[in-house]
Amino acid sequence: MKKISLLAVLFSFFITACGDSDGGANASTNAGTAALDEVYASEDDLPGCTEKYDGAIAFVKEGSTAFRCEDGRWENKGEYYANNDAIKNCTAKREGEVAYIVDEDKSLVCEDGKWVNSSNVSSSSSWSEVKGSSSSIASSSSWPPEGGIGYSSAQAPSSSSVAQSSSSVASSSSAKSSSSSVKSSSSITSSSSSGIVLPCKTESEDNCEYGILKDSRDGREYKTVKIGDQVWMAENLNFDTDNSWCYGDAPANCAKYGRLYTWAAAVGGAEDECGGGHECDLGTGDVQGVCPKGWHLPSKAEWETLIVAVDGSITEYTSSNTASSKLKSVTGWSDSGNGTDTFGFSALPAGYRLSDEYYYEGILACIWSSTEANSKRAYYMDLYYANGYAKLYDDYKFIGFSVRCLKD
Known part of the structure; x- marks a missing residue:
């Protein structure tokens, strides 16, 4: 796993933010309440989101992104900033972007020219969706976003890079063998006359x-x-x-x-x-x-x-x-x-x-x-x-x- 100093990344980020054409005030190197000691070079380098990291925040240098380990998933919390003073201006091209404030442990979203609390923003947006210059945030995400085992453009625990196996399996077009047809053990239908699918299990009987x-x-x-x-x-x-x-x-x-x-x-x-x-x-x-x-x-x-x-x-x-x-x-x-x-x-x-x-x-x-x-x-x-x-x-x-x- 490629790890680098969090302070070093925040320092380099400070230099970048100051040169941003949209402005941006001085950035602090305060690492806030970061729960992991290192910054990871990319999403692929994040550790698995296991119980020992539950609630932890991890920082990824690539894209300056923060992730939180929640319920077995690395959730994208947005581009990280040391504090409110360091955040870039909320311009039209950043509409919909999410920013994570390190020293306050919160995420903000750019809406109508203002950074507002993102309590109503899904943390499961994929990295590509969050970074899109004008797209709204989607409700699906990755675990870690576009790079780490995670769920979808959507979600799942992240990992270090995984070696790919080159062994092959049979082509899907080939019929390896056949299977017997399904034998129905019941003539009871699972749908009503209106076409609505009805439960086939109740407390008293099983009509599946x-x-x-x-x-x-x-x-x-x-x-x-x-x-x-x-x-x-x-x-x-x-x-x-x-x-x-x-x-x-x-x-x-x-x-x-x-x-x-x-x-x-x-x-x-x-x-x-x-x-x-x-x-x-x-x-x-x-x-x-x-x-x-x-x-x-x-x-x-x-x-x-x-x-x-x-x-x-x-x-x-x-x-x-x-x-x-x-x-x-x-x-x-x-x-x-x-x-x-x-x-x-x-x-x-x-x-x-x-x-x-x-x-x-x-x-x-x-x-x-x-x-x-x-x-x-x-x-x-x-x-x-x-x-x-x-x-x-x-x-x-x-x-x-x-x-x-x-x-x-």
Whole structure:
């Protein structure tokens, strides 16, 4: 990890701010209440946002950006300034930008020519969105922004740079083998005559349309469930392929949670074609990827269809969004974070793999989509133990996330 003195960075920043054409008063070298001792050269060099860093502020020289470790994610707090006197003028070209004031531990946003408290500004904006000269701040972010494992242009804990594997998996266009068709164990529909998807689980009965998927490649069987017009695996995939792992390298966790896959492995591509830094030409239509024949890796749009089916709409990440609670399993989540599993999806908190280490078992479910965000990142579904939100973020392709397959 590349680290440099915080005082040195603030000093160099002072020189830059004084030369800014929009003005800007003298900057102090007061490091305020910074919780980490060093400044990191880039977002890629941030450590994992683990419990020991919870609440910590980290500074990144590249872009002069501040990040706070919150709930397992490095959240972008904006361009950092030593104090209020050091901040640049809020001009039209900075409209929507966020600034972090070190000695007051707060973020401000530039609105209508004034810097105002950003209590209503999402800290999950991606770095590129925050730095955009005139764009408004988006509600999705990265963990760390555009560089660090994090969630999306969106979110996830950051890391030091990760070596990319060059081993390949089978092409998504090739049919490795076939799987048995899904057998419905119930004729009960999950939708009402009005087309609204109804819960299939209540306290008194379970009317979910379950089935069985048998993967002929290895003989494993998976429970499936129909939700609205979609048929999903009701368990995480546990097919052993290159660039996939058991959480903690423990085989028992593969049996419990399924395997964790890089995005390239999930879509059935080689790391040097679909991994970090490579735009993967997946074409149009369903992407079978690592899924059995007749099934595919769900797209971002198909995940959104699921959220609408269980929650009525794609809502903002507020208390009105309860999709996560309805999708999470009724056991296995930390600190009373279990869900109601209202639709039989039974999402498990499998955590993720980053740079040969494993994080957040019992805390997070991160499940890949087939939709690429850019050459470095791809979208995934995120479920978190501490709230009911179901969120779609993008994150680095080299991270190991879970896979759920969707029937063609």
